Amino acid sequence: MVKVGIDVGGTGIKIGLVDRQNRIIRENAIHTRTDIPFEEQLKHMADCVTATVKAEGLSTDDIETIGVGIPGIASAKTGEIIKCTNMGWNHVPFRSVFNRYIDKPVLIDNDANVAALAESVAGVSAGTSSSVFITIGTGIGSGIILNGRIWSGAHHIGGELGHVIFDLGGVPCTCGNRGCLERYCSATALIRMAREAVSDHPESLIIQSVSMDPARIEAKTVFDAAQAGDRIALEVYHHYIDCLAQAIGSVINLLDPEVIVIGGGVSKAGSFLLDPVTREYPQYVLFNDQPLPPVKLAVLGPEAGIIGAAMLS
Amino acid sequence: MVKVGIDVGGTGIKIGLVDRQNRIIRENAIHTRTDIPFEEQLKHMADCVTATVKAEGLSTDDIETIGVGIPGIASAKTGEIIKCTNMGWNHVPFRSVFNRYIDKPVLIDNDANVAALAESVAGVSAGTSSSVFITIGTGIGSGIILNGRIWSGAHHIGGELGHVIFDLGGVPCTCGNRGCLERYCSATALIRMAREAVSDHPESLIIQSVSMDPARIEAKTVFDAAQAGDRIALEVYHHYIDCLAQAIGSVINLLDPEVIVIGGGVSKAGSFLLDPVTREYPQYVLFNDQPLPPVKLAVLGPEAGIIGAAMLS
Numbered sequence: 001m002v003k004v005g006i007d008v009g010g011t012g013i014k015i016g017l018v019d020r021q022n023r024i025i026r027e028n029a030i031h032t033r034t035d036i037p038f039e040e041q042l043k044h045m046a047d048c049v050t051a052t053v054k055a056e057g058l059s060t061d062d063i064e065t066i067g068v069g070i071p072g073i074a075s076a077k078t079g080e081i082i083k084c085t086n087m088g089w090n091h092v093p094f095r096s097v098f099n100r101y102i103d104k105p106v107l108i109d110n111d112a113n114v115a116a117l118a119e120s121v122a123g124v125s126a127g128t129s130s131s132v133f134i135t136i137g138t139g140i141g142s143g144i145i146l147n148g149r150i151w152s153g154a155h156h157i158g159g160e161l162g163h164v165i166f167d168l169g170g171v172p173c174t175c176g177n178r179g180c181l182e183r184y185c186s187a188t189a190l191i192r193m194a195r196e197a198v199s200d201h202p203e204s205l206i207i208q209s210v211s212m213d214p215a216r217i218e219a220k221t222v223f224d225a226a227q228a229g230d231r232i233a234l235e236v237y238h239h240y241i242d243c244l245a246q247a248i249g250s251v252i253n254l255l256d257p258e259v260i261v262i263g264g265g266v267s268k269a270g271s272f273l274l275d276p277v278t279r280e281y282p283q284y285v286l287f288n289d290q291p292l293p294p295v296k297l298a299v300l301g302p303e304a305g306i307i308g309a310a311m312l313s
Numbered sequence: 314m315v316k317v318g319i320d321v322g323g324t325g326i327k328i329g330l331v332d333r334q335n336r337i338i339r340e341n342a343i344h345t346r347t348d349i350p351f352e353e354q355l356k357h358m359a360d361c362v363t364a365t366v367k368a369e370g371l372s373t374d375d376i377e378t379i380g381v382g383i384p385g386i387a388s389a390k391t392g393e394i395i396k397c398t399n400m401g402w403n404h405v406p407f408r409s410v411f412n413r414y415i416d417k418p419v420l421i422d423n424d425a426n427v428a429a430l431a432e433s434v435a436g437v438s439a440g441t442s443s444s445v446f447i448t449i450g451t452g453i454g455s456g457i458i459l460n461g462r463i464w465s466g467a468h469h470i471g472g473e474l475g476h477v478i479f480d481l482g483g484v485p486c487t488c489g490n491r492g493c494l495e496r497y498c499s500a501t502a503l504i505r506m507a508r509e510a511v512s513d514h515p516e517s518l519i520i521q522s523v524s525m526d527p528a529r530i531e532a533k534t535v536f537d538a539a540q541a542g543d544r545i546a547l548e549v550y551h552h553y554i555d556c557l558a559q560a561i562g563s564v565i566n567l568l569d570p571e572v573i574v575i576g577g578g579v580s581k582a583g584s585f586l587l588d589p590v591t592r593e594y595p596q597y598v599l600f601n602d603q604p605l606p607p608v609k610l611a612v613l614g615p616e617a618g619i620i621g622a623a624m625l626s
Contacts, residue, residue: 153565154571154606158569159567159569164566166478168479170481177596254473254477256468293467
């Protein structure tokens with residue numbers, strides 16, 4: 001028996017077979033198509049699942065469960081996808097339609113929640129029963145694990161740490177509000193801070209290293225320049241680390257999980273990110289004379305999407 | 314059989330007997346004394362419990378459990394009070410010492426958590442399995458109920474919504490940080506906003522109604538002046554409501570409980586507080602085209618402390 005994990009993304013859909021040790025034993029992928037009806041999209045996925053189990057010398061009868069991680073919200077109970085903007089899905093009966101093609105238990109959850117689950121079972125937070133996973137990329141995604149299970153809320157709209165107000169009346173957010181945490185802690189935020197800083201400092205290594213083109217500044221550009229000792233880059237870096245430390249302190253003040261896990265593109269900065277954050281976040285915790293949750297870097301990388309989906313139950 | 318609920322406060326300790334319908338059938342109180350050793354403090358409490366059950370025609374044998382709500386943090390598992398500044402308790406073995414006097418199961422938790430539990434079982438959120446209780450007074454207290462149980466975190470330091478960062482680098486907080494939510498949503502915050510506003514507007518009813526003495530402004534002063542149509546009071550009131558709506562939106566984005574309950578002194582403003590908050594918070598919820606948790610006013614009042622403590626299990 002194998003479990004199937006499906007990681008639905010805006011450009012591609014990854015499908016993997018996961019064994020009892022939570023390892024991906026075979027992986028496959030199809031392009032995301034939004035130009036065809038919903039039923040056909042699901043038929044393509046199901047066909048890919050069938051082909052993948054066949055290639056492994058198995059049949060769909062050997063499938064235990066099919067888990068699906070989506071960039072949106074879903075009801076684990078009804079199998080309905082409530083909203084998934086990238087795919088153009090709005091209140092679609094994913095499970096019942098998918099079951100026309102493969103009649104196995106189908107479980108659906110948000111992709112950040114699924115990655116949080118993967119890390120908490122097979123990743124850096126394995127063995128813990130509570131954790132908060134924060135994925136730092138273009139935006140901020142998050143997944144909350146409590147008592148060993150995903151907590152996505154009573155209406156499946158929780159776990160959106162990125163849109164908690166962090167700076168009242170602050171930077172306008174893509175969501176329409178101002179001062180969302182995402183605007184201060186994402187890679188996009190780091191890049192914004194860097195662009196603002198170099199506008200008055202053309203001598204900074206940040207802008208020099210991208211041939212004076214602010215559009216080419218990435219998170220890595222800032223980290224590299226800071227590591228090289230560039231003064232402006234260090235200022236931006238310290239401010240960004242401080243924002244992240246305040247965000248982590250806030251999560252602890254509210255939820256106090258056993259561990260906090262940081263993933264996503266920005267986490268590739270490794271100890272250059274983790275070490276100062278670890279030094280600084282305790283000052284933002286109210287009861288900081290108590291044992292505190294450690295902050296750790298995610299270890300599963302992009303595979304977390306498939307592994308976590310396969311773990312849904 | 315009865316359950317005993319003990320509500321430990323800085324000036325008084327209230328003790329109540331609670332029946333199976335979660336009603337207080339008899340209440341008693343002693344003064345808080347911090348000038349005597351810990352063991353004696355607990356002896357006084359135990360003596361009061363014994364006297365109270367006797368007065369009800371019962372003995373301590375009829376006690377099922379003794380629950381204790383404290384203004385601090387405690388380990389429900391070990392029965393240790395980790396920290397309770399008001400009482401001068403730091404890592405004290407509450408349960409084992411109390412059991413010398415009355416040998417019944419002793420359960421301890423934070424007072425806001427206990428009030429949250431009371432509302433979720435016998436109060437306005439009865440019948441829900443998840444809720445966030447926000448008590449708005451001098452500070453902001455909060456209690457999180459998930460799957461019918463208090464969530465206070467892995468190290469018992471969670472549920473401190475008041476110290477989540479809400480305004481990066483903003484108003485200095487008593488905790489030593491800046492921009493904590495408590496500084497924008499508590500009664501103290503409303504009073505601060507009013508004092509700032511009237512300093513340029515001596516014609517405002519806010520300051521006129523307290524004989525021009527800013528020290529006498531209370532939350533009620535502001536609400537009353539706003540209700541009377543005072544322009545400055547209305548500005549302060551609208552800004553405060555907006556802060557509260559953003560805080561509630563943030564709680565939903567992160568936790569999405571079934572219901573949000575507002576208690577504490579400020580909740581006495583009733584529908585003058587609740588109605589505009591209810592109108593405004595949805596705009597701060599990311600998925601606000603979905604069903605949202607309603608915001609309700611707490612109904613148990615000060616009794617929540619005893620009732621909730623008696624409900625601990």
